[in-house]
């Protein structure tokens with residue numbers, strides 16, 4: 065990795081970390097999800113970064129991929145646990161970080177489980193370590209606190225303008241010989257739950273990504289394509305689309321999904337209705353691991 069690339073990763077990580085810390089003051093009972101999302105995404109842009117994916121604000125049994133819509137009505141309650149997942153890029157180099165906020169002490173241990181699993185896993189991000197060892201320590205740490213890792217949500221590699229590069233990093237043990245290498249960039253994100261230990265897709269979708277090119281006749285659909293091209297293949301939010309009505313937006317998105325032009329990220333919910341906690345950092349694999357989002 066050359067100095068320019070390293071510098072971009074460090075800068076993206078720092079802005080993501082600042083955005084995460086800033087969000088801690090906003091994530092409070094009575095606050096609206098829409099207000100939090102707009103505040104944090106604007107902060108990222110004002111700090112000289114670009115938003116690498118719409119801020120995910122996933123409550124309770126939702127594991128990921130919830131981001132407010134234009135007419136969002138959800139307000140945080142004091143019984144909620146709130147996962148905030150933030151992505152920032154600088155010239156395509158991404159920092160990805162998440163934490164879980166809670167207001168009721170009964171969720172402390174659930175949140176500790178994914179936080180401590182992340183801390184233990186980060187220690188292992190050195191050249192030559194087997195990926196399976198990282199997954200094992202995540203599973204063991206979460207189980208030692210009496211919870212289950214979410215088996216079908218994984219950490220992931222990061223590459224320029226690629227949010228889900230190889231390798232996938234399971235949060236449960238597996239057997240495999242894959243070894244991590246110096247300068248690989250990894251986003252580790254343990255998820256812990258008191259439910260079944262699996263997520264399933266719901267039929268709600270708020271996050272999309274452009275994946276294909278095909279002619280479309282509908283002018284609103286063309287507006288969405290032209291808008292989506294700005295993101296260089298990174299995901300975008302329905303909320304950002306510059307069309308004046310949500311009906312037009314939904315209609316255009318449906319056409320593009322059906323034609324295979326858009327990929328969608330459905331809201332993911334715990335299969336047994338359990339609560340989910342998540343913590344995440346981005347790390348550059350080195351003998352002394354560089355955690356860019358610390």
Ligand SMILES: [Co+2]
Pocket residue numbers: 160219220251253344
């Ligand atoms: Co991630």
